[in-house]
Amino acid sequence: MKADAPILFFDSGVGGLSVLEPVRALLPTAPIVYVADSAAYPYGTKTEAEIAMRVPALLGRLVERFQPRLIVIACNTACTIALDHVRAALDLPVVGTVPAIKPAAEATKSGVIGILGTEATIRQPYVDDLAARFASHCTVVRHGSARLVDLAEAKLAGETVAVEDVRRAALPLFEQAGAGGMDSVVLACTHFPLLRDELGAAFPGLAWVDGGAGIARRVQHLTRDQPWPAQYPGGVAVFTGRIPFAPLLTALSAYGIADIRTI
Ligand code: DGL
Numbered sequence: 001m002k003a004d005a006p007i008l009f010f011d012s013g014v015g016g017l018s019v020l021e022p023v024r025a026l027l028p029t030a031p032i033v034y035v036a037d038s039a040a041y042p043y044g045t046k047t048e049a050e051i052a053m054r055v056p057a058l059l060g061r062l063v064e065r066f067q068p069r070l071i072v073i074a075c076n077t078a079c080t081i082a083l084d085h086v087r088a089a090l091d092l093p094v095v096g097t098v099p100a101i102k103p104a105a106e107a108t109k110s111g112v113i114g115i116l117g118t119e120a121t122i123r124q125p126y127v128d129d130l131a132a133r134f135a136s137h138c139t140v141v142r143h144g145s146a147r148l149v150d151l152a153e154a155k156l157a158g159e160t161v162a163v164e165d166v167r168r169a170a171l172p173l174f175e176q177a178g179a180g181g182m183d184s185v186v187l188a189c190t191h192f193p194l195l196r197d198e199l200g201a202a203f204p205g206l207a208w209v210d211g212g213a214g215i216a217r218r219v220q221h222l223t224r225d226q227p228w229p230a231q232y233p234g235g236v237a238v239f240t241g242r243i244p245f246a247p248l249l250t251a252l253s254a255y256g257i258a259d260i261r262t263i
Contacts, residue, residue, distance in 0.1 A: 001069055001226045001227060002227075003227040003228055003229050004229060004233065005031070005068060005069040006025065006030070006031040006032055006033045006066060006067075006068050006069070006108070006236075007027075007030050007032060007033070007070050007071075007072060007219065007223075008033045008035060008062060008063070008070070008071045008072070009032070009033070009034045009064055009069060009071075009072045009074050009150060010035045010037070010055075010062070010071060010072070010073050010074060010075065010078070011035075011036060011037070011073075011075040011078075011190055012036065012037050012038070012041045012042055012044075012057055012077070012099065013036050013038060013041045013152075013153050013191065014036060014039060014052045014152065014153055014156045014191070014194070014248070014251070015074065015149070015189060015190035015191035015192075015194065016034060016036070016072070016074030016075065016154060016190050017034070017124065017156070017190075017194065017212075017252075017255050018074075018190050018191070018192075018193035018194055018210065018212055019072060019074035019097060019212050019215055020032065020034060020072075020074065020255055021212065021255065022212040022215070022216035023072065023215065023216045023219050023220075024255070024256060025216065025218070026217070026220045027216075027219065027220060027223070027228065028215045028232060029228045029229050029230065029231060029233075030117060030223075030228055030232075031233050031235070032235035032236065032257065033062075033066045033236045033237075033238060033258055034235060034236070034237045034238070034252075034255075035062055035238045035239075035240070036237065036239050036240070037054075037055075037058060037240045038239045038240055038241035038242070038244070039240040041240075041241070042118070042149050042150070043077040043078060043120065044077050044118025044119050044120045044121065044143040044144065044146050044149055044189070045118075045119060045120070045129060045146050046077075046120060047100070047120075048081050048120070048124075051077065051078060051081045051082055051120065052081055052082045052085055054084060055078045055081075055082045055085070055086060056082060056085045056086045056089045056090075057075075058072075059071060059086055059089075059090060059108045060089060060090065061263075062238075062263075063090060063092065065263070067224060068092065068093060069092070069223065070093045070094075070095065070118055070219065070222060070223060071090070071092065071094045071095070072094075072095045072097070072215065072219060073086065073094060073095070073096050073189055074097050074190050075097060076097055076099055076117055076121045076188050076190060077087075077117075077120045077121045077189070079096040079097050079098050079126075080099070080120075080121050080124040080126040080127060081099060081120065081124060081126075082164035083098075093222050093223070095215055095218050096254065097190055097211055098126065098130065098210075099115055099121070099127055099130060099188035100186050100188070100209045100210055100214070101113070101119060101130040101131055101134050101135050101140070101186055102130070102133075102135075102212040103209050103214070104135070104184040104185070104186045104207070104209040105134050105135035105137070105138050107115045107184050107207055107209065108138060108183055108184045108207075109183055110181040110182065110183045111137065111138045111181075112139045112141070112180070112181045112182040112184065113135060113138050113139070113140055113141075113182065113184045113185070113186065114137065114140075114141050114142070114143070114173045114174070114179065114182050114184070114185040114191060115131075115141070115142040115143070115185075115186045115188050116142075116145065116148070116170060116173055116185055116186065116187060116188060116189070117128065117142070117143075117144055117186075117188030117189045118144050118149060118188075118189050119144030119145075119146060120144070121144065121189060122142040122143065122144040122188070123144070123155065127147065127188070129141070137233060137256075139178045141173060141176045141177075141178055141182070142173070143170070143172045143173035143176070145169045145170065145172075146191070146197065147165075147168075147169040147179075148166065148169045148170060148191065148192060149189060149191045151165060151166060151169065151195060151198075152191035152192065152194040153191070155194060155195065155198075156194060156216055156247075156248055156251045157244065157245060157247050157248045157251075158246075158247025158248070158249075158250070158251070161173070161195070161198055163198050163201045163202050164202075166195055166198040166199055166202050167203070170199065170202065170203065173177060173185070174203070177254075181194070183205075183207060183231040184206065184207040184208075184209055185199075185203075185206055185207070185209065186209050186210070187199075187207055187208055187209065187210040190212075191211075192210070193208075193210045193212060196208055232256065234257075234258055234259060235255070235256045235257035235258070235259070236257065236259045236260075236261060237252050237257045237259070237260050237261070238261050238263055239260070239261070239262050239263075240262070240263055241262070243260060243262055244260075
């Protein structure tokens with residue numbers, strides 16, 4: 001293993017930055033390649049077949065190009081549909097991001113938890129299975145929102161995001177039968193932790209649970225015997241669509257990424 005071999009983060013857009021951040025906190029000199037599949041954004045409104053066709057093939061090309069030591073698929077939609085296909089296709093460790101139902105079910109006092117994800121994620125059997133395994137003692141309600149994903153992208157692109165817009169997009173989660181008394185919400189899309197402040201202001205007093213810290217510990221564990229550069233070499237962001245506008249480039253630099261490319 002070469003010290004300069006990167007960790008490759010993959011998402012449809014900027015959501016994976018919410019996973020990159022805790023990983024960088026544990027591994028501050030790790031070389032980073034952050035890939036946003038912006039040409040196919042958003043994933044959450046696509047079909048299972050589209051995601052299952054696209055993601056393993058694209059990751060295969062990215063592995064050839066960047067020779068990463070490990071991949072983090074920082075996207076619940078891609079993972080709940082295609083994680084097994086990706087692992088079968090690639091010969092390197094792949095860390096997935098799936099809804100953090102287990103910690104939410106452990107933390108809830110009321111026994112009512114919400115899952116806020118994309119439309120594609122919340123309908124996956126993978127999520128049914130997680131709920132059955134870890135939250136069978138809870139009432140679990142779900143809502144998928146493409147609007148919240150767009151709002152997170154807008155925020156990172158420098159736009160002002162109103163708390164009222166976030167509230168309106170997430171409200172159907174709380175209006176469902178059985179949702180009364182909900183005290184924990186799983187942020188089952190990596191874009192949503194980027195809106196944690198707005199969500200907290202819109203719906204005060206709830207616990208918002210995401211998998212970022214657990215994924216960071218997993219990456220640290222899997223790379224525990226590997227060498228790292230003495231200093232952070234700077235991160236690379238790769239967009240499959242056009243280069244984003246200046247405010248997003250500024251936001252990326254706050255995550256340690258200044259080298260922006262397209263493929
Ligand atoms: N960030 C992604 C997720 O975790 C997908 C958002 C999208 O492209 O719809 O599900």
